[in-house]
Amino acid sequence: MEENFQKAVAGRLTVRGEKTRSRIVTTAADLIRVRGVGGTTLDDVALVSKVSKSQLYRHFEDKPALVRAVIDFVGERRIAGERERLGNVRTFAGLRRWRDAVVETNALHEGKYGCSLGSLANEVADQDAIARKKLHELFTAWEELFADLLRRFQQDGLIPQDADIDQLATGFIAALQGGYLLAQTSRDVTPMATALDVSIAHLSLLSREPSEVV
Known part of the structure; x- marks a missing residue:
């Protein structure tokens, strides 16, 4: 299910969308490095990467999907x-x-x-x-x-x-x-x-x- 979701997202990403996704993943990686997976929330990632929660969910259906990325x-x-x-x-x-x-x-x-x-x-x-x-x-x-x-x-x-x-x-x-x-x-x-x-x-x-x- 997640694989199909990610393929669907990848298939419709614009250049701007690719940059947004990359920023979300990079931000999440930095936060997890310091706080750990358990200490990092999707709200934290959205705030620090300067995206809305709806933007984040357009790229990742849930926290496990983001952690895998x-x-x-x-x-x-x-x-x-x-x-x-x-x-x-x-x-x-x-x-x-x-x-x-x-x-x-x-x-x-x-x-x-x-x-x-x-x-x-x-x-x-x-x-x-x-x-x-x-x-x-x-x-x-x-x-x-x-x-x-x-x-x-x-x-x-x-x-x-x-x-x-x-x-x-x-x-x-x-x-x-x-x-x-x-x-x-x-x-x-x-x-x-x-x-x-x-x-x-x-x-x-x-x-x-x-x-x-x-």
Whole structure:
């Protein structure tokens, strides 16, 4: 039903309508980032995005529909950014630079707000099956970026050919998300840095090159 609604809306949107929809989604994403899904109402979104409630409902039939659009928006932006940052990493030094950038970015708010996708998953995965599926697909795409990086490490002889790439990629995602959560609750990025350091150290040990060990 929602899919048909969104297709019908998309089919009749003008350029102005596209801009209005984009503004609503961007505003909702910003509010949810700070207040969470539960703490963000449609009234809040309408007020901050400077649209009427009737305008908002012309684009989204209810709050779950808007939240799903936010997941798409946040997810595409996050995966695109990680693809750019991880796509050319071919050395342990490059992987550590990625780690430093992630930790430093999260330190700007002392770990507050956590991971944009992880926070959404915590709030909606058990209440909205469609949203959960979207989030699962996004995390799978993110994990695949790590898997691609690790395959490059294999090709370049940095880790053994028999290393379990899928397992290692899952481990990186788990360390990253766990790090975000620990940093968020402690308001300190040190646990996040530690979690990522342990993952990189484990990878270094697989190389069996003492000089590579952290």
